[in-house]
Amino acid sequence: xxxxxxxxxxxxxxxxxxxxxxxxxxxxxxxxxxxxxxxxxxxxxxxxxxxxxxxxxxxxxxxxxxxxxxxxxxxxxxxxxxxxxxxxxxxxxxxxxxxxxxxxxxxxxxxxxxxxxxxxxxxxxxxxxxxxxxxxxxxxxxxxxxxxxxxxxxxxxxxxxxxxxxxxxxxxxxxxxxxxxxxxxxxxxxxxxxxxxxxxxxxxxx
Numbered sequence: 001x002x003x004x005x006x007x008x009x010x011x012x013x014x015x016x017x018x019x020x021x022x023x024x025x026x027x028x029x030x031x032x033x034x035x036x037x038x039x040x041x042x043x044x045x046x047x048x049x050x051x052x053x054x055x056x057x058x059x060x061x062x063x064x065x066x067x068x069x070x071x072x073x074x075x076x077x078x079x080x081x082x083x084x085x086x087x088x089x090x091x092x093x094x095x096x097x098x099x100x101x102x103x104x105x106x107x108x109x110x111x112x113x114x115x116x117x118x119x120x121x122x123x124x125x126x127x128x129x130x131x132x133x134x135x136x137x138x139x140x141x142x143x144x145x146x147x148x149x150x151x152x153x154x155x156x157x158x159x160x161x162x163x164x165x166x167x168x169x170x171x172x173x174x175x176x177x178x179x180x181x182x183x184x185x186x187x188x189x190x191x192x193x194x195x196x197x198x199x200x201x202x203x204x205x206x
Contacts (some may be wrong), residue, residue: 102174
């Protein structure tokens, strides 16, 4: 019997459901049967698209990172300056956290913590996190060139700090079930530590 022709739409639906499940239940808590049942795809058809659960997770990580990068790019393009763009991007993340009732957070960070000490998806997680960091780095570098941020810090170091602080704040958000830790993170970095000495926050930025 000829193998069924692959449907890009089916693969996309599997990835969308996979991302939702990995966010909600983690790697070990995600069962392929449950994913397939929700998407209404036969188990045999799954292997037309992915070789294994790990292969499926890697593709989901890559798609999640791609969507995050597009979201960041769109936010930066829509705003008047890089700082406003970064704030709009992080606000969109906060809106998603609220819509998900504070469950989930960042899939890459979640899986990275869950799979620590294992080789599962390690390279995909590393590449995705670095890509996310580099996207933020580009925006921070642009802001430095416009005089909006202090110039005595490397943009890469600032991006590393922003990622670390944001991901830590996401953990607090999930525990406390409120956005305050995320808002404090952005205020203390984007409008505090990262700003040039003596720079104040204008009324339009506040």
